[in-house]
Amino acid sequence: MIIIGEKINGFVPKTLEAIRAHDDEYIKYIAKAQADAGATYIDVCAGVEPEIEHETMKWLMDLVQEVTDTPLCIDSPDPQVVVDMIPYANEVGCLNSISLEGNKCDVILPAIAGTEWKVVALTCDDDGIPDDPKVKYEIAKKIMAKVDEYGVDHDNILFDPLVTTLGTNQQSFLNFIEAVELIKADFPDVHFTSGLSNISYGLPYRKAINMQFLSLAMAKGMDSAIMDPTSRDMLAAMFATDALLGNDSYCKNYLKGFRNNLFGPKKD
Amino acid sequence: MAATIEDLAQAVFDGDSRKAKKLSQKLLDAGEAPLDIINQGLMGGMSEVGVQFKAGTMFVPDVMAAAEAMSAGVELVKPLIAHEDIQSLGTVYMCTVKADLHDIGKNLVIMMLEGAGFNVINGGVDVAPEKIVEDVKELHPDIIGMSALLTTTMLHMKDTIELLKEEGLRDQVKVIIGGAPVSQDFADEIAADGYSPDAVSAADLAKSLVGAA
The missing domain is CATH 3.40.50.280 (Cobalamin-binding domain)
Structure with a gap:
């Protein structure tokens, strides 16, 4: 599983507070905690005004890289900011994100062609976030045409078919899965991720929905998640599911996660 | 048993579209004023949902179900109200x-x-x-x-x-x-x-x- 640790994001109120207060220690603390919990990438998104976004991103990236070698996932709604930040990354990581909105593909894809940088690809366009899996799939096909045009390796694409909220559309999980299956049939080498906590928006005890979504989606081929790896319940669901799906020989990862106190009853 | 405006409000509150529609019809048949059915019954139920949502005891799907139940009733009753009587807040x-x-x-x-x-x-x-x-x-x-x-x-x-x-x-x-x-x-x-x-x-x-x- 490719885990993108989601906590350093200015759209998370507590993180934004730390960013506004220039709280170096808090940022370093959540960076380290996510790295220790096994994050593959640590997402960094400033979520601030455009005038100070570059400097804020650089500051955040430096802080994270001070405490861990885990590669970054450079995240901004502005594709130019994403590309501008690449030189400040110590390790090859992931970019977040492309879609058919505006010129995102044409700014980001040429910057990573021929490299090992990965990129999250959202199935939305200038018309919005579609519910219909067939529309998600059509968008994915257009994105893949761009991916091929710029010569980016399919293995470096992490599709996020943008799950909508279960509270407002009870077909949202099924639509997500249908989109995964449609895209996978045409492009077997791409990966699938999800900023999955969106699914439980507006519902109580969100963790239950998030955990079951993770397991069910993994069973259908999702091999990445944008999530909080310091959530012990989410990690337990992830390791257990991976073992159940036959991806974990001798249950090594499950056991290692348990021994390392990443999930289960908390040991001091 | 005769249906009351309160029953209708309760049906909307419960997010029960079928019941909301049925009770709206019953109230119309019993001679209840269409405006009262909408304002006190249908919108009354919705307004209680709003209160509970704000208090954190009801959730997004509750609101959606109630809105649907309200619409089911409104659809039935609204054509019976003279255009100039339909109140809109704006x-x-x-x-x-x-x-x-x-x-x-x-x-x-x-x-x-x-x-x-x-x-x-x-x-x-x-x-x-x-x-x-x-x-x-x-x-x-x-x-x-x-x-x-x-x-x-x-x-x-x-x-x-x-x-x-x-x-x-x-x-x-x-x-x-x-x-x-x-x-x-x-x-x-x-x-x-x-x-x-x-x-x-x-x-x-x-x-x-x-x-x-």
Whole structure:
């Protein structure tokens, strides 16, 4: 599983507070905690005004890289900011994100062609976030045409078919899965991720929905998640599911996660 | 047993569309005034849902089910009311701002506004300030409601208000805003007429702006 640790994001109120207060220690603390919990990438998104976004991103990236070698996932709604930040990354990581909105593909894809940088690809366009899996799939096909045009390796694409909220559309999980299956049939080498906590928006005890979504989606081929790896319940669901799906020989990862106190009853 | 207005309100509160429709018909058959059926029964039930949602004891799907039940009844009863008697608190134009595609919050606000008795125009997502101004000229809403989920896109709220000023329209329409990064401070800074943190408060805010609260 490719885990993108989601906590350093200015759209998370507590993180934004730390960013506004220039709280170096808090940022370093959540960076380290996510790295220790096994994050593959640590997402960094400033979520601030455009005038100070570059400097804020650089500051955040430096802080994270001070405490861990885990590669970054450079995240901004502005594709130019994403590309501008690449030189400040110590390790090859992931970019977040492309879609058919505006010129995102044409700014980001040429910057990573021929490299090992990965990129999250959202199935939305200038018309919005579609519910219909067939529309998600059509968008994915257009994105893949761009991916091929710029010569980016399919293995470096992490599709996020943008799950909508279960509270407002009870077909949202099924639509997500249908989109995964449609895209996978045409492009077997791409990966699938999800900023999955969106699914439980507006519902109580969100963790239950998030955990079951993770397991069910993994069973259908999702091999990445944008999530909080310091959530012990989410990690337990992830390791257990991976073992159940036959991806974990001798249950090594499950056991290692348990021994390392990443999930289960908390040991001091 | 005779159906009462309270039973109807309860059916809406329970999100039971079939029952809401059935009770609306029964009340009509029993000679209940269509306006009372709508205002006290259907909207009454919805308003209680709003209270509970705000208190954290009801959730988004509860609101949606109740809104659907309310609509099922309204659909049945509304044709029986003379056009001039249909009360509308006013027209609200709702949209998500330019470069922003998030519409869950906006759509919830629309539901609550309709439940409160407003006529709502859904302007959609990714709506540029120029388009909003054009729509205001054409549709004459009493209130514009703008939503944004990104700190980068919320700045278009400011652009919209400035464009409304330039076009001499600012005095004709109230502007309310909402969305995760938006705050009362931001609303004050860009001189919006109001901010609300959730869909139910948005309906209350709209009511107070048209003098109905």
